[in-house]
Amino acid sequence: xxxxxxxxxxxxxxxxxxxxxxxxxxxxxxxxxxxxxxxxxxxxxxxxxxxxxxxxxxxxxxxxxxxxxxxxxxxxxxxxxxxxxxxxxxxxxxxxxxxxxxxxxxxxx
Numbered sequence: 001x002x003x004x005x006x007x008x009x010x011x012x013x014x015x016x017x018x019x020x021x022x023x024x025x026x027x028x029x030x031x032x033x034x035x036x037x038x039x040x041x042x043x044x045x046x047x048x049x050x051x052x053x054x055x056x057x058x059x060x061x062x063x064x065x066x067x068x069x070x071x072x073x074x075x076x077x078x079x080x081x082x083x084x085x086x087x088x089x090x091x092x093x094x095x096x097x098x099x100x101x102x103x104x105x106x107x108x109x
Contacts, residue, residue: 008041010048015059022063023070068097 010018014035021031028049032042048056072093078086103109 008037008044010056015055018056018059019063019066022060023067025064025067068093 017035018031021034026034028046029042032045035045037045045056048054049060051057072090075086075090075093079090
């Protein structure tokens with residue numbers, strides 16, 4: 001991405017950062033700040049971010065999924081070692097994920 005130009009280009013380096021930011025569940029405004037985008041570039045970023053089919057959004061969602069997986073995997077490991085709170089938290093996360101999927105499938109939200 002060239003910061004000096006008014007147009008924003010999402011190269012492999014930027015998309016990798018977006019995956020990492022997604023894994024941490026950073027919001028789009030925070031990502032723009034971390035990338036050092038000017039106002040016009042932020043506006044372009046937001047257009048791409050809100051488009052569910054854009055490469056930017058796909059990479060962000062990939063990062064969110066990776067972050068969720070990593071957290072679930074760590075909770076499962078702790079649960080295997082007998083940590084009851086980790087088992088309970090993993091169960092809650094699985095339940096909420098299922099409810100979120102149902103809401104999305106049934107109501108589009």
